[in-house]
Amino acid sequence: MKNSKASMVIYEPNKYLKDGFFKVWRYMFNDTLASMGLGYRLFIRDFTAKYKQSLFGFLWVVFLPLFTVSVFVGMNKSGILSIKDTNIPYTVFVLFGVTIWSLFTGLISAIAGTVGQSSGFITKINFPKIALVQSPTLVSLVDFSVRFVLLCIVMIIMNTFPNSLFFLLPVFLLPIILLAMGVGMFFAVIGAVFKDIPNFINMFLSVAMFFMPIVYYMPESGIIYQLNMYNPVYYLIDASRSLFFEGQIVNTGGFILSSFFSVCVFLAGWRFYHVSIARIVEKV
Amino acid sequence: MNDSIVIRADNVSKKFCRTIKHIMTYGAIDITRDFFGIKSNTEKLRDGEFGAVNDVSFELKKGETLGIIGHNGSGKSTMLKMLNGIYMPDKGRIEINGRVGALIEVGAGFHPMLTGRENIYINGAILGMSKKEIDEKYDEIVEFADIGNFINSPVRHYSSGMFVRLGMAIAVSLQPEILLIDEVLSVGDISFQNKSMRRLAEIREKANAVVFVSHNMEHIRALCQKVLVLHKGRSIFYGDPYETINKYNALSRDIILKGAKDSDSLLHKQGRQSSGQIEILDFGILDISGRKADRLRVGEDIVFYVNFLSNVNIEEPLIGVTVVDEKNTICMWHINADKKIKFAPILQAVKYNFEIRLLAPAILPGVYNFHFTLRDEKIYETYERIFNIESFVIEGNAHNRGIIACDSAWKLDII
Numbered sequence: 001m002k003n004s005k006a007s008m009v010i011y012e013p014n015k016y017l018k019d020g021f022f023k024v025w026r027y028m029f030n031d032t033l034a035s036m037g038l039g040y041r042l043f044i045r046d047f048t049a050k051y052k053q054s055l056f057g058f059l060w061v062v063f064l065p066l067f068t069v070s071v072f073v074g075m076n077k078s079g080i081l082s083i084k085d086t087n088i089p090y091t092v093f094v095l096f097g098v099t100i101w102s103l104f105t106g107l108i109s110a111i112a113g114t115v116g117q118s119s120g121f122i123t124k125i126n127f128p129k130i131a132l133v134q135s136p137t138l139v140s141l142v143d144f145s146v147r148f149v150l151l152c153i154v155m156i157i158m159n160t161f162p163n164s165l166f167f168l169l170p171v172f173l174l175p176i177i178l179l180a181m182g183v184g185m186f187f188a189v190i191g192a193v194f195k196d197i198p199n200f201i202n203m204f205l206s207v208a209m210f211f212m213p214i215v216y217y218m219p220e221s222g223i224i225y226q227l228n229m230y231n232p233v234y235y236l237i238d239a240s241r242s243l244f245f246e247g248q249i250v251n252t253g254g255f256i257l258s259s260f261f262s263v264c265v266f267l268a269g270w271r272f273y274h275v276s277i278a279r280i281v282e283k284v
Numbered sequence: 285m286n287d288s289i290v291i292r293a294d295n296v297s298k299k300f301c302r303t304i305k306h307i308m309t310y311g312a313i314d315i316t317r318d319f320f321g322i323k324s325n326t327e328k329l330r331d332g333e334f335g336a337v338n339d340v341s342f343e344l345k346k347g348e349t350l351g352i353i354g355h356n357g358s359g360k361s362t363m364l365k366m367l368n369g370i371y372m373p374d375k376g377r378i379e380i381n382g383r384v385g386a387l388i389e390v391g392a393g394f395h396p397m398l399t400g401r402e403n404i405y406i407n408g409a410i411l412g413m414s415k416k417e418i419d420e421k422y423d424e425i426v427e428f429a430d431i432g433n434f435i436n437s438p439v440r441h442y443s444s445g446m447f448v449r450l451g452m453a454i455a456v457s458l459q460p461e462i463l464l465i466d467e468v469l470s471v472g473d474i475s476f477q478n479k480s481m482r483r484l485a486e487i488r489e490k491a492n493a494v495v496f497v498s499h500n501m502e503h504i505r506a507l508c509q510k511v512l513v514l515h516k517g518r519s520i521f522y523g524d525p526y527e528t529i530n531k532y533n534a535l536s537r538d539i540i541l542k543g544a545k546d547s548d549s550l551l552h553k554q555g556r557q558s559s560g561q562i563e564i565l566d567f568g569i570l571d572i573s574g575r576k577a578d579r580l581r582v583g584e585d586i587v588f589y590v591n592f593l594s595n596v597n598i599e600e601p602l603i604g605v606t607v608v609d610e611k612n613t614i615c616m617w618h619i620n621a622d623k624k625i626k627f628a629p630i631l632q633a634v635k636y637n638f639e640i641r642l643l644a645p646a647i648l649p650g651v652y653n654f655h656f657t658l659r660d661e662k663i664y665e666t667y668e669r670i671f672n673i674e675s676f677v678i679e680g681n682a683h684n685r686g687i688i689a690c691d692s693a694w695k696l697d698i699i
Binding site for chain 1: 312370372376379380395405411415
């Protein structure tokens with residue numbers, strides 16, 4: 001054999017310890033690159049399967065934000081909520097918040113469920129398991145783009161226009177995506193063993209929005225203020241909104257710290273996923 | 285590592301948890317340890333764990349085919365999954381030299397909602413093929429699967445035969461250097477099985493090594509140079525196929541016999557249809573030297589006896605003795621009336637010893653059972669009918685195809 005050294009694979013216990021801390025990062029990176037094609041295939045699969053048997057197809061993606069927005073706008077109009085002093089129309093304000101929030105939650109719950117859903121074949125076929133994360137990530141990003149188109153349509157109707165720095169939005173969304181992916185990968189592993197985790201996440205995320213300044217402004221004081229002082233998700237969503245509409249970030253320090261935190265969570269979640277997935281395969 | 289060695293397994297062990305509770309507890313502990321880089325003592329069995337594979341070693345050189353055989357739960361599939369890298373060994377070391385392709389379960393990963401065409405691309409990608417490779421092999425796959433227009437229908441509308449044919453077609457389109465196959469040759473009808481066998485033979489020609497798990501000894505004999513027998517996770521025999529398969533067959537017979545003996549009392553209750561008038565005092569099998577035995581050799585006389593006591597008079601005793609094999613095929617059925625043998629009436633409250641000597645029966649190695657019946661021919665009364673009263677093994681190395689041992693003379697002439 002020509003390059004027998006290169007193609008020799010060794011399986012033994014505690015392999016990650018023998019490989020050492022830094023080598024594992026390299027393997028993680030190589031795995032990710034190698035599984036791009038498969039990740040894309042799985043994405044096509046999940047995507048087609050999702051919309052194949054649905055009458056309204058993509059409309060489902062925009063139903064939820066539209067519904068949420070109409071509830072909040074309705075409550076605001078009827079005086080139950082009293083959010084008046086937004087610089088942009090309240091409808092656009094809420095829709096933007098909900099769109100970003102659903103990107104965040106969609107990523108977490110899609111990634112968290114991925115290992116459990118694939119239990120049928122992860123025990124039968126050996127492939128780079130990171131592809132199971134790539135596929136739901138892509139699905140969530142596509143869902144987000146559809147919702148973003150809805151946002152643009154609503155903005156045109158409401159005669160609202162973004163700031164000239166709007167093209168920086170993807171950069172500001174990156175920390176949110178990384179944070180969600182990190183959390184998602186962490187729970188993907190845990191959730192495959194503890195089946196109640198995905199249920200818990202979905203319940204938690206559906207309630208969490210009301211405790212964060214997403215459809216309202218951060219209050220000056222009180223319990224919501226106390227809670228969100230240390231909430232990176234708030235800083236990230238708030239920064240992307242103020243950049244998009246006002247071209248500035250109110251709390252730069254908070255945003256930078258939160259972004260740093262997001263990167264750490266992403267790397268930790270990724271590594272956690274990588275080193276423990278082999279253990280999970282034998283336990284699902 | 286010697287260049288010609290393609291697979292080396294060195295004292296490989298794997299353990300699993302018995303209960304969901306242990307899976308969850310140990311799962312949490314193990315992944316926490318792994319994440320923080322704390323070394324786990326994976327060699328020790330914790331409470332609630334069992335060894336699925338224990339200390340298995342073997343080497344496979346270039347061009348060789350290894351067959352793994354064993355009873356259900358002996359660790360064959362676990363071993364294969366470790367070779368494939370799906371499971372990490374808990375002890376020992378596996379070295380693999382070359383690109384591995386595995387057929388562990390046909391059609392794993394198929395999405396029921398998607399068409400055959402879409403599934404070919406997805407499954408191919410999961411098995412490690414690039415889009416270009418699949419594009420090139422697409423026609424070949426469709427032709428091999430032979431499912432016609434169904435290729436554009438969702439897989440969930442397929443018959444089970446079409447499902448496995450498509451899965452198999454994708455799997456055999458791989459061109460791996462090392463091929464791992466788990467009991468997949470038995471899918472489809474005979475013509476599809478033959479086609480799969482031919483295709484595998486082609487893959488084998490090009491592959492460096494093949495590891496093959498099967499229950500079909502004919503396939504093992506035909507394909508393998510080396511055979512590994514696993515029993516309760518341990519490698520008990522390893523070597524030349526002919527010898528190993530004979531040992532494996534002997535082991536199977538022992539296990540079946542032990543199973544039959546262990547459940548004897550149970551079988552008695554289930555298999556006994558008694559009038560309640562007969563008391564069975566003793567029964568058994570004697571070998572040629574007159575000793576009680578349950579292991580006999582091909583071509584030896586077999587003596588079967590029953591001691592009993594009757595509570596009634598039986599005017600014209602009609603006694604039947606039957607020998608059946610594992611599959612309940614009747615191999616011999618003797619009734620005294622057939623041979624015009626008349627026994628004196630059986631008197632009540634007297635102990636009798638009944639004995640039948642089967643003269644050098646030509647039955648092949650295997651596990652057999654005696655059935656025993658006692659009737660009164662005069663009044664058509666069945667007093668006793670006991671199925672599986674006693675089991676025995678015929679030892680020997682002859683291939684147990686069929687049930688009758690018979691010498692043969694062969695000829696192949698031009699006419």
